Amino acid sequence: MSALLIRDLRLALRAGGGFGLGLAFFLILAVLVPLGVGPDPGTLARIAPGILWLGALLACLLSLDRIFALDFEDGSLDLLATAPVPLEAVVTIKALAHWLTTALPLVLVSPLMGLLLFLPAEAYLWLILSLTLGTPALSVIGTFGAALTVGLKRGGLLVSLLVLPLYIPTLVFGAEVVARGAQGLTVATPLALLSGITFGAVALLPFASAMVLRINLR
Amino acid sequence: MFQVRALACARGSLLLLEGVQFSLRRGHALVLRGPNGCGKTTLLRTIAGLQRPIAGEIDVEADIIAYAGHADGIKSTLTVAENLQFWADIYGTKTIDSALDQMNLRGLAQRMAQNLSAGQKRRLGLARLIVTARPIWVLDEPTVSLDTASVALFANVIRDHLGSGGMALIATHIELGLPEVEVLDLSAFKARLPTPGDGGFDEAFL
Numbered sequence: 001m002s003a004l005l006i007r008d009l010r011l012a013l014r015a016g017g018g019f020g021l022g023l024a025f026f027l028i029l030a031v032l033v034p035l036g037v038g039p040d041p042g043t044l045a046r047i048a049p050g051i052l053w054l055g056a057l058l059a060c061l062l063s064l065d066r067i068f069a070l071d072f073e074d075g076s077l078d079l080l081a082t083a084p085v086p087l088e089a090v091v092t093i094k095a096l097a098h099w100l101t102t103a104l105p106l107v108l109v110s111p112l113m114g115l116l117l118f119l120p121a122e123a124y125l126w127l128i129l130s131l132t133l134g135t136p137a138l139s140v141i142g143t144f145g146a147a148l149t150v151g152l153k154r155g156g157l158l159v160s161l162l163v164l165p166l167y168i169p170t171l172v173f174g175a176e177v178v179a180r181g182a183q184g185l186t187v188a189t190p191l192a193l194l195s196g197i198t199f200g201a202v203a204l205l206p207f208a209s210a211m212v213l214r215i216n217l218r
Numbered sequence: 219m220f221q222v223r224a225l226a227c228a229r230g231s232l233l234l235l236e237g238v239q240f241s242l243r244r245g246h247a248l249v250l251r252g253p254n255g256c257g258k259t260t261l262l263r264t265i266a267g268l269q270r271p272i273a274g275e276i277d278v279e280a281d282i283i284a285y286a287g288h289a290d291g292i293k294s295t296l297t298v299a300e301n302l303q304f305w306a307d308i309y310g311t312k313t314i315d316s317a318l319d320q321m322n323l324r325g326l327a328q329r330m331a332q333n334l335s336a337g338q339k340r341r342l343g344l345a346r347l348i349v350t351a352r353p354i355w356v357l358d359e360p361t362v363s364l365d366t367a368s369v370a371l372f373a374n375v376i377r378d379h380l381g382s383g384g385m386a387l388i389a390t391h392i393e394l395g396l397p398e399v400e401v402l403d404l405s406a407f408k409a410r411l412p413t414p415g416d417g418g419f420d421e422a423f424l
Contacts, residue, residue: 015295218270
């Protein structure tokens, strides 16, 4: 299993692997928003939690169709499906690799982006915590969407349409954690709901992803 | 021992083959022949477990088949050795040395797969079979883009595999020069029904 994770990470880091695509998108968004909205610190501070979460979500979305498409095209997915590894584990590893290469860098640079958007000091902890807890759900749900559309030519648009509605709860509660944190309010409820969504998705969706993958490989 | 009884298989909703029947003993190879589109790939994918048979049964133990399809599953930004090592780790066999030697890839081991020729890629794809260490090889057109020397090399690999008690099921149009080989012409099993009987509406969803 670790062999698959190491291979996927290595592929992502080598030329053309797409590592940094989501990160670059996130950086561009955070830099452009103050230019578009205007430099008023009060306005930026108010919208910062939403912008940061939206940026993370869209950055995750960007790289979803690569999760299975490349393996499908070169035949590795067929070979993995006939290999002595459960497909449920394969999709879990794929989601983990996606999280490590796309979401984790976003989590790490998010404080810097918060700085650009005048995020109040109290909110930084909640920003990092909510992204850490919420982004695994984005990767796992996205892997499910990618599994649904594997084999379709130019399936990227369809993945976005399928996955975006499923991302909404994570976005709402994630941004709510940061917004409430910024105002010094208690964040327990949105944080619990955010974690609940993540744990539920991580526990259940790999089985669904493996099942639709089996159907799509027929 | 590996047996297929009254097997019917379909591509999408098109029933291609029915009543396919054969058995394979240790140390033997079976070559599948038939015109293009007659269902060789579909049959092999069904046997490999990538799709379910419409009818009939495949009598084989779990986890003893290694499948090699049209695509080799090679990652172009990994080296030859890294590509093979990945499959060795997945199959838990660890060593890739003998596979590199047997498919004459030793000199290419550190080369990026994207810089391989089509024939060299195929050799890498076939080296994966040796790495899997599985007794039944299910091969779909294994000799495509191989030159005559590489075909002979591969025939030797199959001979060794059969000699050590392995089995091989090969769809190919060319003569591999193997001993103990039986030939099965799939045009004899061409399906007559236009569509599978129980396909129906839910086939798009299930």
